[in-house]
Amino acid sequence: MNITLVTEGTYPHGHGGVSVWCDQLVRGMPEHTFQVVALTATGTEPLVWDLPSHAKVDAVPLWGAVPAGRAPSGAAAREFTWLCRALFELVLDGGPYRLFSAALRSLHEFAQRESLPAALNGEEAVDTLLKLWGERSLPEGVAPTVHDALTAVSLLEHALRPLSRPAVKGDVTHAVSNGVAVLPAMVAKWTYGTPLCLTEHGIYLRERYIGYGKDYPWVVKAFILGFFRMLCEAGYRAADLVTPGNQYNQRWETRCGADPETIRTVYNGVDPAGFPPAGEEPVRPTLSWAGRVDPIKDLETLIRAFAIVREHRPETRLRLFGGGDTGYRKRCERLAADLGVAGHVTFEGRVENIRDAYVAGTVVMLSSISEGFPYTLIEAMACGRPTVSTDVGGVGEAVKAAPDRQAEECGLVVPPRDPQAMAAAALRLLGDPELRHRMGDAARRKALEFFTVDQAVSSFRGVYRELAGAEDP
Amino acid sequence: MTRVLIRPGTTVDRDFTELADEMKELLAGAVDALEVAAGLEAKGMSDKTARRYGDPDVFALAARLYERTVRRPAFTGPAANPWRSQEPTWRRGGRHVLRGLLFGLPGMGYVAAAPLLGGPSTGLVLTLALVACWPLGQGLAALACSRPVPAAARRVLRHGVLAGTAAMVPVCAALGALLGTGPAVVALACAQSLYLLAATAALVTGGEVWLLLVLLPGLSVSFAGPPWQLVLVGWAVTGTGVLVLAYERTRGGTATGMSWPSLRMALPYALFGLLVGGLLTFTLIAAYTGYGTPPAATSAAMVALSLAMGPAEWVLYDFRARGHELLQETRSLREFALHVRVTLLELVVRFLAVLAVLLGLALQAAGTSPGLTQVAACSLLTGGALFVALMLQSCGRMAVPLTCCGTVLTAETAVLVLAAPPPSAVQLYGAAALFTVLLAYAVAVLGRATAHR
Numbered sequence: 064m065n066i067t068l069v070t071e072g073t074y075p076h077g078h079g080g081v082s083v084w085c086d087q088l089v090r091g092m093p094e095h096t097f098q099v100v101a102l103t104a105t106g107t108e109p110l111v112w113d114l115p116s117h118a119k120v121d122a123v124p125l126w127g128a129v130p131a132g133r134a135p136s137g138a139a140a141r142e143f144t145w146l147c148r149a150l151f152e153l154v155l156d157g158g159p160y161r162l163f164s165a166a167l168r169s170l171h172e173f174a175q176r177e178s179l180p181a182a183l184n185g186e187e188a189v190d191t192l193l194k195l196w197g198e199r200s201l202p203e204g205v206a207p208t209v210h211d212a213l214t215a216v217s218l219l220e221h222a223l224r225p226l227s228r229p230a231v232k233g234d235v236t237h238a239v240s241n242g243v244a245v246l247p248a249m250v251a252k253w254t255y256g257t258p259l260c261l262t263e264h265g266i267y268l269r270e271r272y273i274g275y276g277k278d279y280p281w282v283v284k285a286f287i288l289g290f291f292r293m294l295c296e297a298g299y300r301a302a303d304l305v306t307p308g309n310q311y312n313q314r315w316e317t318r319c320g321a322d323p324e325t326i327r328t329v330y331n332g333v334d335p336a337g338f339p340p341a342g343e344e345p346v347r348p349t350l351s352w353a354g355r356v357d358p359i360k361d362l363e364t365l366i367r368a369f370a371i372v373r374e375h376r377p378e379t380r381l382r383l384f385g386g387g388d389t390g391y392r393k394r395c396e397r398l399a400a401d402l403g404v405a406g407h408v409t410f411e412g413r414v415e416n417i418r419d420a421y422v423a424g425t426v427v428m429l430s431s432i433s434e435g436f437p438y439t440l441i442e443a444m445a446c447g448r449p450t451v452s453t454d455v456g457g458v459g460e461a462v463k464a465a466p467d468r469q470a471e472e473c474g475l476v477v478p479p480r481d482p483q484a485m486a487a488a489a490l491r492l493l494g495d496p497e498l499r500h501r502m503g504d505a506a507r508r509k510a511l512e513f514f515t516v517d518q519a520v521s522s523f524r525g526v527y528r529e530l531a532g533a534e535d536p
Numbered sequence: 537m538t539r540v541l542i543r544p545g546t547t548v549d550r551d552f553t554e555l556a557d558e559m560k561e562l563l564a565g566a567v568d569a570l571e572v573a574a575g576l577e578a579k580g581m582s583d584k585t586a587r588r589y590g591d592p593d594v595f596a597l598a599a600r601l602y603e604r605t606v607r608r609p610a611f612t613g614p615a616a617n618p619w620r621s622q623e624p625t626w627r628r629g630g631r632h633v634l635r636g637l638l639f640g641l642p643g644m645g646y647v648a649a650a651p652l653l654g655g656p657s658t659g660l661v662l663t664l665a666l667v668a669c670w671p672l673g674q675g676l677a678a679l680a681c682s683r684p685v686p687a688a689a690r691r692v693l694r695h696g697v698l699a700g701t702a703a704m705v706p707v708c709a710a711l712g713a714l715l716g717t718g719p720a721v722v723a724l725a726c727a728q729s730l731y732l733l734a735a736t737a738a739l740v741t742g743g744e745v746w747l748l749l750v751l752l753p754g755l756s757v758s759f760a761g762p763p764w765q766l767v768l769v770g771w772a773v774t775g776t777g778v779l780v781l782a783y784e785r786t787r788g789g790t791a792t793g794m795s796w797p798s799l800r801m802a803l804p805y806a807l808f809g810l811l812v813g814g815l816l817t818f819t820l821i822a823a824y825t826g827y828g829t830p831p832a833a834t835s836a837a838m839v840a841l842s843l844a845m846g847p848a849e850w851v852l853y854d855f856r857a858r859g860h861e862l863l864q865e866t867r868s869l870r871e872f873a874l875h876v877r878v879t880l881l882e883l884v885v886r887f888l889a890v891l892a893v894l895l896g897l898a899l900q901a902a903g904t905s906p907g908l909t910q911v912a913a914c915s916l917l918t919g920g921a922l923f924v925a926l927m928l929q930s931c932g933r934m935a936v937p938l939t940c941c942g943t944v945l946t947a948e949t950a951v952l953v954l955a956a957p958p959p960s961a962v963q964l965y966g967a968a969a970l971f972t973v974l975l976a977y978a979v980a981v982l983g984r985a986t987a988h989r
Contacts, residue, residue, distance in 0.1 A: 186984050190869050197867075202607035209872045209985045210615060210863035217989065272574035281609035285567040292570065314583070318570075318595055361580075432580040454582060479580030 064095045064531055067233035067251060071102040071244040075112035075120055079355075080438050081264050082112060084331055084519075085239060089118050091520030095527065098231060100247050123228065125221050125243065132178025134185045139173075143182045146170055148191050154219075154289040155195060160300050160320060163293045167226065167246070168253050174227040183220040189213055196282060207282045214279065215286040222290065230254035234531045237523075238298070241267035242291060245298035252301060258530035260523075261302035262329070264435040265456075266315040268295040296320035303530055306523075309436040309457020329526075330457075331436050332519035335511055338445035341422045341503075348379045348493050351424025353417055353439045354431075356387030356410070361453070362395045364482050365430035370402040371486035376493055379407070384420035386413040421446040425499070426492045431455055432479045440474075441514040444506035449499045450474035451488040461514070462506070473506035552589050556601055563601060565609040573598035614864045619857035629850060634744045636846020638735070640839050641751055657715040660824035665708050665725035666732070667813035667821075672700040673736040675806030680740050682798055691789025693737040697730075697782055704729035727775055734782035741785040750777030804934040811941040812922060815966070816841065818948060822959035827952055831907035831960055833899050837915040840898035844891040848923050851887045852930055855879065859931075859988035873983035880982055884924060884975065891919045910960055917967035924974040931987040936977055944970045 068074075074085035089097050097118040106124030114120060135143050150166045152158075173179060182188070189212045196207040225246040236248040237260045251257040271291045279287070299305060299321035306329045307313055317323050350369060354360050362383065369381040381404075392410055399408040414420060417439075421427050427443040429452035434440075436457035443450050444461070452458045454476045462474035475492065477484040492499050556563065562575045573595050576586070583593040591597035621628060676696035683689040705726055712722035738747045757770030814821075816838060819830040858879045866872040895912050925937035948966040952959055981987055 184986060186869060186986055189985055193868055202609055204611065205609060206867065208864050209866050209869065210860075213863065213985060213989050214615075268570070269574045269577065272571045273578050278612070280612045281565060281567075284565075288567050288571065292568070314593070314595075433578060453580070454584070455580065478585070 064235065064527055065098060065233040066092075066095050066527060067098045067100060067231045067236045067247070067257070069100045069102070069236065069238045069244045069247050071240055071242065072104070073239065074101065075099060075110050075114055076101060076103050076108040076122070078111060080331070080435075081239060083438065084264065086112055087332070087334075087516045088520060088523060090115055091516060092524060092527075093117050098233060100231060102225065102243055102247075121231075123225055123247070125224050129180050129184055129220075130178065130224075130227065132181040134181045135177040139177050140182075140187070142173060143177070144187055144191065146173060147183075147188050148195070151192055151195050153293060154286060155199060157289070157293070160293065160296045164249070164297045164301065167249065167294075167297065170223065171226040171250055171253065175229065179223065179227050180220055183216055183223070188216045192216055192286075201282065205281050207280075211280050211282050215283045218283070218287050219290060222287075222294075226250065230257075233257055235260060235527050237262065237527075238302075240264070241295045241298040242271070243294075245294070245301060249297070249301050258303045259301055260304045260306060260526055260530060261298060262306045262308070263312060263316070264308040264331075265433075266312055268292060268319055269315055292319070304526060306526065309460055311456050311460065312435065327526075329519060329522045330461075330514050331438060331441065332514050332516040333438065333442050333445050333510065334516045335445060338418055338421075338442050338510075340507060341418075341446040341448050344425045344499075345423060348376060348425050349423060350379065350381045350426055350428050350489060351384065351420055352381070352428045352430070353384040353420035353443075354387075354429075354437075355385055356383070356389075356392045356395075358388070358391050359431060359433055361430045361432045361480065362391075363398055364453075364480050364485060365428055366395055366399050366402065366404070366408060367482035368428075368430075368485035368489060369408065370399075370404050371482060372489050372493070373404055373407065375490055379493065381408045382411055382420075382423050383409065384411045384414050384417070384423070417442065418446060421448050424448060426451055426489055428485075428489070429453060429458065430479075430485065434458055436461065441510050444473055444510040444514070447503040447507035449492050449502040449506065451485060451492065452476055453479040453485075455479055464505070472502065473509050474502060552600075555589065556605060559601065560605070561610070563605040564607065566602060566607070569595070569599040569602040572602045576601075614861075617857055617860045619853055619860055628853075631744060632846045632850035634748060634846065635739065635849060636843045638739065638744060638747055638751070639845045640843035641748075641755060642731070642735075657717050657824070658721045660821070661708070661711045661715055661717050661721050661725050662728060663817050663820050663824070664711050665704065665728060667810065667817055668707050669700070669704055669729040669732045670813040671806035671809035672696075672703070672729075673732050674809030675802045676700060676733065677736050677740050678805035679794075679798065679802040680737075682801060683792065685790070686741075687788060687790040688792050689789075690741065690786040691792045692794065693740060693782075694786035694789055695792070697733040697737050697786070700733045701726070701730045727771075731775060731778055734778045737782040738778065738785055743781055743785045746781050746785075747778070750774055750781055753777070804938055805929075807938055808925070808929065808934075808941065811938065811945055814945045815918060815941060815948075815963075815970075818945075818963045818966075819959045822952060827956060828959045831911045832905035833902050833908050833911045836898040836902035837895060837911050840891070840894040841915055841919050843898075844887070844894050844919055847890045848887055848919075848926065851883050851890075851923070852926055855883050855927055856930060856988075858883075859982075863985060863988055869985055872985050876988070877979055877983045880927070880978060883927075884920060887923045888916060888920050891916060907960060910964055914960065914964040914967050917964070917971045921967060921971040921974050924971070924978050927982065928974070928978055931982055933981055933987065936981075937974060940970055940973055940977075 068085065068089070070085060073079060074082040093115065095117065099118055099120040101120055101122050103122050103124055104126045106122045106127050110120070146166065146169050150170065153163045153166060170179060189209065192212045192215060193207065193209065222243050225243060228247065230250045231247060232255055233251065234257070236251045236257050238244045238248045239262050241261060241263055245261065248259045252259055268291055271288060275287065296319055299316060299319060302325060305316055305321045305326045307316060307326065308329070308331055310328050313326050313328070316326060350372070352365060356362065366381070372379050396405065399405045421443045427448045427450045429437060429440055429450060431437070431453055432455060434456035440450060440452055440458060440461050450462060452462065452474060459476055462472065462476060464472050475488040477488050559575060563572065566572050576594050576598055581594055586594045586597040589597050591600060676693065679696065680689040680692045683692055708722050708725035708729065711725065735747055751774055754771040754774030757767045819834055822828060823830045859876055862872055862875050862879070866875060895915055899908060899912060925941065928937045944966045948962050951957065951962050
């Protein structure tokens with residue numbers, strides 16, 4: 064089969080969990096050919112993953128220079144004015160997803176004849192948006208300027224660039240996130256009827272709400288988030304199957320338009336060969352953490368919890384593995400110094416083999432305020448280490464006892480941003496070697512049973528067969 | 537832990553108010569309830585915790601928070617203006633005036649050293665070499681400025697100075713052979729090319745003050761008028777100084793990241809440099825090739841024009857900065873167009889006024905000679921046209937200024953060859969036409985908001 068894998072800002076140009084997952088998927092199915100449509104920033108980013116011979120990459124830059132082309136004139140210009148107005152009204156006011164999809168489809172057809180970027184970069188689009196804003200009641204103190212309209216239209220122009228590309232022919236399209244990545248998938252569906260599998264590790268829309276538009280004036284933020292809201296609904300509706308990386312994500316997916324019938328959770332998996340049992344515990348009691356140093360990981364709560372742990376067990380230390388945001392790291396180091404534990408908290412930086420981070424811990428900690436289905440957790444589980452993690456995203460699903468079984472819990476779960484609770488859980492494990500071993504063993508058993516690469520890959524092998532088969536009865 | 541006893545109903549409400557207060561910034565600027573839900577989850581709230589507030593899940597709690605509060609987004613403040621630097625005005629202005637001096641001073645050197653240069657063919661070789669080297673400098677500067685990091689720009693400049701000079705050597709040699717000058721003139725033309733490119737490197741990397749310092753020995757000997765051996769020594773010191781300066785300013789370069797598209801991007805700038813060189817030296821080249829004699833004041837006027845390019849950059853920055861501000865101050869395209877067009881005309885007039893003053897001073901210094909008014913008018917019009925072309929170029933409108941300059945230069949040459957009227961009259965009409973057409977075009981297209989993004 065020919066699988067079109069659509070990624071945005073991840074595989075094969077970026078590091079991180081989603082890229083690891085893509086690599087596992089592509090390498091796991093050498094019997095299929097993969098056409099990776101990678102939505103990138105400039106298109107000149109170097110590859111950070113070696114592609115196997117059955118995979119090819121087609122980089123689609125969203126942020127490079129405006130593609131060459133003339134603005135439309137005559138009938139095409141009138142058609143564009145009409146389409147542009149229809150799209151903007153839906154973005155501003157919301158509306159049925161069918162209309163929105165139809166507008167995108169018309170824009171795609173338009174973009175095959177004319178230059179959509181050139182059209183969107185013209186005065187017409189800016190003028191239309193300014194007029195539409197003028198006709199609407201906006202919150203107190205909001206008065207859109209020409210600059211706001213230019214910014215909003217430009218953001219939209221970049222997001223819509225995939226519509227200008229011709230459809231990719233394949234047997235199944237697999238979009239690795241919602242949002243812009245579903246545009247090539249929708250184009251393939253309109254043109255060839257290619258079935259679509261939509262996998263989400265996080266929730267695209269939720270991440271846009273949190274991270275996008277903070278620096279933009281309110282009208283620009285409202286416009287672009289309105290666009291993403293409509294786009295995500297259209298994406299969920301266009302998907303023949305939505306496969307979130309954990310069950311918790313389904314809440315957002317169904318809320319934003321996905322049909323619960325089409326949702327099937329497929330967990331991430333680890334390669335058991337890469338994560339054999341960690342063996343002996345470190346001599347000195349150690350809490351270890353692995354990941355990207357970033358505010359979303361809430362290391363501050365972890366450090367506060369560690370300070371409490373040390374009040375009861377002064378020999379304990381905390382080792383943090385991973386690179387990332389140096390500014391945030393400095394903040395964490397200052398906090399550790401303020402709490403008087405600076406000498407006992409070490410930032411180890413990136414390690415060659417991530418397994419070393421789990422081996423180094425008596426207990427492995429996860430303090431994030433937001434997660435999908437974190438690799439660090441299932442990797443630690445595969446190594447047979449007991450864990451204390453915050454109850455976010457799919458974490459609870461990963462560590463809870465396997466259903467219908469007389470099994471142990473595989474780790475302790477605490478509320479996020481609660482150093483007291485986290486410290487209590489860590490102390491409980493540190494003080495009970497027997498519990499640690501029981502939990503570690505249960506964790507390894509569960510990881511090997513439910514969260515292996517083989518399982519993830521074979522799930523998608525089945526999904527591809529099912530979707531492609533549904534095409535020709 | 538002690539438990540505070542509160543009636544269930546009130547607990548819910550008080551906690552809710554507290555939560556709303558805690559999130560008031562997000563709530564005031566939220567675009568919909570989903571944004572609030574995302575914000576709640578980012579704080580670590582789950583459906584479980586939402587139930588503590590009496591809501592079935594995060595979405596319901598978010599919807600309630602959104603409905604119970606008023607949207608009053610905080611003003612984000614105007615977007616940073618990339619054209620307005622934080623530098624104090626005197627310093628910014630000073631730098632632009634200094635750059636003008638640096639553009640014009642070498643020209644002064646030629647004016648002062650003219651008697652030493654010998655026959656007309658010497659002058660022609662030097663002028664043609666100058667016109668040929670100018671586009672290289674312009675292209676090199678554009679290429680360096682397009683690099684994402686200064687270190688890459690430094691590497692581009694270093695390679696550019698070396699490659700550009702190497703390319704100029706055969707050109708100068710060919711010119712010398714063609715016009716029958718000696719090796720000394722060819723060497724001088726080569727040195728001039730090296731100076732121009734090295735000075736470009738120094739200017740692009742912000743070495744204005746240093747460049748002025750190394751220019752001083754050459755300039756002072758030229759003006760003092762000592763024997764030619766001393767003039768040579770003076771310029772040799774300056775030449776070496778510029779080389780050392782260029783070497784110093786381009787140290788520690790990194791991979792250039794150059795590609796064909798980036799070279800293509802620099803091409804219009806180079807072409808523009810060539811055309812401008814041709815337009816400015818029209819009467820000089822015409823004279824050397826046997827058409828008329830250039831008015832005596834031409835060299836002085838060219839110095840004034842070069843000096844004016846410093847203030848031109850300053851006014852240009854002002855234009856872009858004003859355009860950016862107007863985008864944020866106006867609420868409709870019509871309003872923007874009106875204001876930006878008024879600004880454009882105002883700034884063209886401002887530049888012409890500066891140029892007029894400089895021309896007045898330069899021509900005064902050169903003394904009265906026939907054709908003075910014509911030279912002044914022609915220089916004003918050419919300067920105005922170049923300034924408008926730069927405005928267009930800075931807003932990404934490259935093609936039309938290039939076409940217009942190319943057409944005018946071709947037409948001037950054709951008229952001269954076919955009808956042989958006085959070259960200065962041809963140049964005057966050409967400049968008037970160019971200025972009118974470019975100004976009209978600029979008023980039309982630079983009134984568009986999309987030209988100022």
